[in-house]
Amino acid sequence: MYKKLLLSGFVALLPMIVSAQLITTAQTITVKEKRVVEDGYKGYQQSIDVPIVTNFDDDGTNYVGVNYIGGYRFNDMFFLGAGVGINFNLYYQEYDGSSVYSDGSGHAWTFDNLVSVPLYAHARLYLRGAKCQPFFSLSIGGLLSGNREIENLHDVSYNPSVFFINPAVGLNFRGEACDFYVTAGLLPHNKVDWIEFWNYGREMDLERGWYCSMSFNLGITF
Numbered sequence: 001m002y003k004k005l006l007l008s009g010f011v012a013l014l015p016m017i018v019s020a021q022l023i024t025t026a027q028t029i030t031v032k033e034k035r036v037v038e039d040g041y042k043g044y045q046q047s048i049d050v051p052i053v054t055n056f057d058d059d060g061t062n063y064v065g066v067n068y069i070g071g072y073r074f075n076d077m078f079f080l081g082a083g084v085g086i087n088f089n090l091y092y093q094e095y096d097g098s099s100v101y102s103d104g105s106g107h108a109w110t111f112d113n114l115v116s117v118p119l120y121a122h123a124r125l126y127l128r129g130a131k132c133q134p135f136f137s138l139s140i141g142g143l144l145s146g147n148r149e150i151e152n153l154h155d156v157s158y159n160p161s162v163f164f165i166n167p168a169v170g171l172n173f174r175g176e177a178c179d180f181y182v183t184a185g186l187l188p189h190n191k192v193d194w195i196e197f198w199n200y201g202r203e204m205d206l207e208r209g210w211y212c213s214m215s216f217n218l219g220i221t222f
Helices: 002-040
Strands: 043-054 063-073 078-089 098-100 106-109 115-126 132-144 148-150 153-158 162-173 179-198 203-221
Touching: 043 078, 043 179, 063 115, 063 203, 078 132, 115 162, 132 179, 153 179, 153 203, 162 203
Parallel strands: none
Antiparallel strands: 043 063, 043 203, 063 078, 078 115, 098 106, 106 179, 115 132, 132 162, 148 153, 162 179, 179 203
């Protein structure tokens, strides 16, 4: 008799136990889902990308490289950080050419060094999207480089580092562990393009000009 009563009570309570368990499970799933979104799109975030920059001739800046970008993702829409990397210039020449006149004056053509180091501030504004997010990005900084010697003028050198601005548009593809993105933009930059000198290079005037290259980036964010 006691066993029958116990069994009847358990059968009566079974629907309530199952219902409570389902509610608890649903609440757990909801909390975990919310946590994934918050953890993935708020806090420190970093990217590695490959830039290709060119204007298809040797007057402007042309390079391929690797960048690291780190910063803070404030929410699903806004990121602010800084980037650093290494670039390999495509129109590299070992020496600059120069013309020297009998009075010691002349001019020299300028080129980039083989390697330059980008250092810049970087911001992104993401638009609403589920798996694919359009975004705008803006980088402002410099392509830092060492001094170059002018051929036929020993111990006379200049620095081909440039200042640049890089606005771009892109698409961000969300994944479970990381995001992938592509961008296309413009890279206006100010670089040394001509040198006038006097007294065999002891006096020098660097002529700078503005150029604009196209930029393409392929990267991963994690």
